[in-house]
Amino acid sequence: MSISEFQIIERYFKQARPLREDVVLGIGDDAAVLEVPPGRQLVVAMDTLVAGRHFPQQGSAFDIGYKSLAVNLSDLAAMGARPAWATLSLTLPEADERWLEAFAEGFFNLAGQYELDLVGGDTTRGPLSITVQVSGLVKFGRALRRDSARPGQSMFVSGTPGDAAYALRQLQSGEEADPQLLERLNRPQPRVDFGLALAAIGATAVDVLDGLLADLGHVVDASCCGATLWVDRIPRSRRLRGEPADEVLACQLQGGDDYELCFALDAQGVAAARAIAAQQELLITEIGVIEREPGIRCRHDDGSLYKPRGRGYDHFLNDGDG
Amino acid sequence: MSISEFQIIERYFKQARPLREDVVLGIGDDAAVLEVPPGRQLVVAMDTLVAGRHFPQQGSAFDIGYKSLAVNLSDLAAMGARPAWATLSLTLPEADERWLEAFAEGFFNLAGQYELDLVGGDTTRGPLSITVQVSGLVKFGRALRRDSARPGQSMFVSGTPGDAAYALRQLQSGEEADPQLLERLNRPQPRVDFGLALAAIGATAVDVLDGLLADLGHVVDASCCGATLWVDRIPRSRRLRGEPADEVLACQLQGGDDYELCFALDAQGVAAARAIAAQQELLITEIGVIEREPGIRCRHDDGSLYKPRGRGYDHFLNDGDG
Numbered sequence: 001m002s003i004s005e006f007q008i009i010e011r012y013f014k015q016a017r018p019l020r021e022d023v024v025l026g027i028g029d030d031a032a033v034l035e036v037p038p039g040r041q042l043v044v045a046m047d048t049l050v051a052g053r054h055f056p057q058q059g060s061a062f063d064i065g066y067k068s069l070a071v072n073l074s075d076l077a078a079m080g081a082r083p084a085w086a087t088l089s090l091t092l093p094e095a096d097e098r099w100l101e102a103f104a105e106g107f108f109n110l111a112g113q114y115e116l117d118l119v120g121g122d123t124t125r126g127p128l129s130i131t132v133q134v135s136g137l138v139k140f141g142r143a144l145r146r147d148s149a150r151p152g153q154s155m156f157v158s159g160t161p162g163d164a165a166y167a168l169r170q171l172q173s174g175e176e177a178d179p180q181l182l183e184r185l186n187r188p189q190p191r192v193d194f195g196l197a198l199a200a201i202g203a204t205a206v207d208v209l210d211g212l213l214a215d216l217g218h219v220v221d222a223s224c225c226g227a228t229l230w231v232d233r234i235p236r237s238r239r240l241r242g243e244p245a246d247e248v249l250a251c252q253l254q255g256g257d258d259y260e261l262c263f264a265l266d267a268q269g270v271a272a273a274r275a276i277a278a279q280q281e282l283l284i285t286e287i288g289v290i291e292r293e294p295g296i297r298c299r300h301d302d303g304s305l306y307k308p309r310g311r312g313y314d315h316f317l318n319d320g321d322g
Numbered sequence: 323m324s325i326s327e328f329q330i331i332e333r334y335f336k337q338a339r340p341l342r343e344d345v346v347l348g349i350g351d352d353a354a355v356l357e358v359p360p361g362r363q364l365v366v367a368m369d370t371l372v373a374g375r376h377f378p379q380q381g382s383a384f385d386i387g388y389k390s391l392a393v394n395l396s397d398l399a400a401m402g403a404r405p406a407w408a409t410l411s412l413t414l415p416e417a418d419e420r421w422l423e424a425f426a427e428g429f430f431n432l433a434g435q436y437e438l439d440l441v442g443g444d445t446t447r448g449p450l451s452i453t454v455q456v457s458g459l460v461k462f463g464r465a466l467r468r469d470s471a472r473p474g475q476s477m478f479v480s481g482t483p484g485d486a487a488y489a490l491r492q493l494q495s496g497e498e499a500d501p502q503l504l505e506r507l508n509r510p511q512p513r514v515d516f517g518l519a520l521a522a523i524g525a526t527a528v529d530v531l532d533g534l535l536a537d538l539g540h541v542v543d544a545s546c547c548g549a550t551l552w553v554d555r556i557p558r559s560r561r562l563r564g565e566p567a568d569e570v571l572a573c574q575l576q577g578g579d580d581y582e583l584c585f586a587l588d589a590q591g592v593a594a595a596r597a598i599a600a601q602q603e604l605l606i607t608e609i610g611v612i613e614r615e616p617g618i619r620c621r622h623d624d625g626s627l628y629k630p631r632g633r634g635y636d637h638f639l640n641d642g643d644g
Contacts, residue, residue: 024363024465025465025467028544029401029467029468029469029544030367030397030398030400030401030468030527030528030529031365031366031367031397031398031400031401031403031458032365032366032367033363033364033365033401033460033465034363034364034365034366035363035364036358036364038360041346041355041356041357042355042356042357042358042364043353043354043355043356044353044354044356044407044409044441044442044455044457045352045353045354045442046409046410046411046442046443046444046453046455047411047444048411048413048444048446048453050413050446050447050448050449051448052448053446053447053448054446075352075353076352076353078352078353079351079352079353079355081353085366087366087368087455088368089368089369089370089411089453091370091372091451119366120366120367120368121368122368122369122370122453124370124372124375124376125372125375126372126373126374126375126449126451127372127448127449127451129413129448129449129451131368131370131411131444131453133366133368133409133455135366136353138355143346143347143355145347145351146351146352147351205352206352207352222350222351
């Protein structure tokens with residue numbers, strides 16, 4: 001091992017200078033110093049990706065770098081916050097310089113799309129694992145919450161859920177994965193811009209990472225209400241149209257890793273959201289309605305109930321000794 | 323495994339309500355929403371502890387919880403920032419409820435001393451590892467930096483460096499560790515209050531976690547200067563006075579895990595710092611002087627040079643395949 005922790009940071013993670021003027025002190029001191037502008041609240045999210053669980057041990061370092069930030073930006077999107085700063089904790093079995101270079105490329109590829117600065121973190125040795133915290137900014141009182149849905153509101157989802165889960169299913173069954181579905185699995189686009197637009201309208205929102213059913217469950221539980229979900233209306237990407245309907249629907253409802261937004265709006269909000277989605281060329285689809293009665297009822301278009309196999313992904317319940 | 327990720331958070335990490343009024347939205351949504359008061363800058367630090375590296379695999383869960391926060395508070399202390407919020411990423415091989423309970427107790431034991439709220443994070447399954455990010459607040463422009471030392475300034479250290487490293491040495495050689503030294507290893511007290519006082523005076527500071535020599539090295543490198551360090555003046559705790567002088571000095575210079583502050587001040591600052599230290603009943607000791615010539619010269623009181631065995635701890639250079 002010939003590269004020090006200090007050199008790793010200097011070579012791969014310290015930008016020549018911060019992109020943002022609000023970074024008073026970036027990487028290199030005991031902590032970063034940052035300025036939150038007046039009239040803004042701070043929004044913070046933290047997520048960890050563990051090798052062999054969230055990505056394959058031998059997965060592309062670029063994709064791992066990209067996704068470790070994407071999963072956090074998706075949280076900010078669900079809050080309607082504008083990304084500002086990130087900190088990165090990288091635990092590595094060894095300091096492989098080619099891996100580090102590709103990881104940093106993936107991370108900064110996505111960071112650069114949002115004028116986000118990496119301002120600090122930690123590098124240590126151990127089983128491969130990445131934790132990122134992102135901080136974003138939101139106008140005072142305008143953050144999108146998950147506990148504000150009300151009966152009668154329409155429920156929407158962005159994009160085409162199920163793509164990433166279906167790609168993973170193809171990989172796991174030894175098939176060649178469809179390249180477009182694989183792109184959705186490995187380089188998901190967090191819906192930051194649409195989240196910002198929703199914050200201006202006012203909505204209830206979550207991002208869809210644990211599966212549509214589980215994440216919608218979080219909304220209705222937090223909002224003390226329930227919902228009917230029209231399963232035949234969940235949009236499918238073209239690549240999934242020839243595939244077995246049952247398996248596709250399972251991926252859409254319980255698959256996870258979608259990086260889409262699930263949101264509830266009243267009638268006035270719906271019109272505004274549709275206009276913005278059209279402008280951003282983002283598909284949004286009405287898939288259900290918020291109701292007073294607790295729980296989620298999945299129905300086909302003919303009104304018959306659909307019984308999903310399970311609710312969604314939970315790290316401590318969904319698998320064995322992994 | 324009968325406890326879900328959601329239940330882990332609800333049972334062990336969600337406080338009944340936030341301690342702080344500036345927590346608009348804490349644990350339970352996609353992200354937390356926080357308010358930085360006017361006239362304050364945000365100071366953020368992130369550190370990771372990995373089992374088998376930063377603590378023994380079978381170490382006390384209380385101590386691990388305590389230290390995972392302490393290491394971050396020590397960074398805030400070195401910046402002169404007042405702790406405000408933390409996020410916690412906990413990666414666990416399994417959801418052992420007794421372990422979780424003790425871990426949370428250790429974490430909140432220290433958090434409660436500083437009116438700090440846990441506002442979010444992530445829980446996932448994998449090899450045991452903890453990442454904490456803390457955010458603190460500092461008056462505009464008053465953060466303590468490491469790059470502001472100037473030739474002629476006096477160099478101080480708080481407390482008695484070497485205690486934790488010596489305890490670790492005792493443990494590793496199979497001896498029974500001295501209980502007071504062990505306390506310094508397992509439940510270190512970050513110097514938050516003294517850091518706050520230094521920020522009011524103005525100083526250059528780092529915390530001593532990688533070893534006095536390495537951390538002082540960070541100060542002089544960042545400040546483009548050097549220092550003479552008087553090794554015989556580094557204060558020793560009573561428990562180390564009977565021990566072999568060479569080994570004690572090695573622990574003091576290269577041991578690390580001290581959670582003390584190393585800081586540089588001009589003459590006016592020295593008087594103020596001494597007064598505050600006396601008031602806080604904290605030992606501070608002048609151990610050297612900042613000089614124009616780069617590098618650190620370690621000297622005995624008779625003027626002879628002392629050659630240290632190495633500079634300090636680096637995760638990627640200091641050990642084999644560990």
